[in-house]
Amino acid sequence: MSGSVYSRTSRVLVGTAFAAALSFSAGISGAAAESSSLIGSWSGGGSISFSSGSKERARCRAHFAKTGATSYRMSATCATPSAKVDQTAELTRTGANRYAGSFFNQQYNTGGSIRITVSGRSQSVRLSGEAGTAVFSLKKL
Numbered sequence: 001m002s003g004s005v006y007s008r009t010s011r012v013l014v015g016t017a018f019a020a021a022l023s024f025s026a027g028i029s030g031a032a033a034e035s036s037s038l039i040g041s042w043s044g045g046g047s048i049s050f051s052s053g054s055k056e057r058a059r060c061r062a063h064f065a066k067t068g069a070t071s072y073r074m075s076a077t078c079a080t081p082s083a084k085v086d087q088t089a090e091l092t093r094t095g096a097n098r099y100a101g102s103f104f105n106q107q108y109n110t111g112g113s114i115r116i117t118v119s120g121r122s123q124s125v126r127l128s129g130e131a132g133t134a135v136f137s138l139k140k141l
Contacts, residue, residue, distance in 0.1 A: 039066055
């Protein structure tokens with residue numbers, strides 16, 4: 001009988017350890033997948049609506065890096081038929097696959113708010129500031 005008790009106890013301990021290991025590794029892979037969804041290089045296009053009323057198509061390439069537990073930094077270059085500009089942004093994860101923050105364009109000394117929603121290898125970007133608004137659709141490279 002003592003062999004049976006030992007055997008059952010060891011199965012419970014092994015089963016508990018196995019369940020804990022599975023739960024721990026699932027937590028790690030879930031956190032890694034969540035935090036890496038924005039990280040990396042992205043490219044795509046969209047449109048910019050200037051406060052003057054004019055509108056232009058634009059192509060952009062952006063790079064995102066993690067800077068903290070829920071914070072990210074973006075650097076991007078966008079080109080329209082009339083100009084090529086660089087901008088940076090500081091973002092915070094606000095929900096599952098959602099990010100918000102502020103952007104700044106040093107060339108034109110302008111900035112505003114930025115909101116990003118990531119869906120798989122695609123992201124929707126919305127920028128809004130005193131110079132105008134922009135909407136982009138980017139794909140992960």
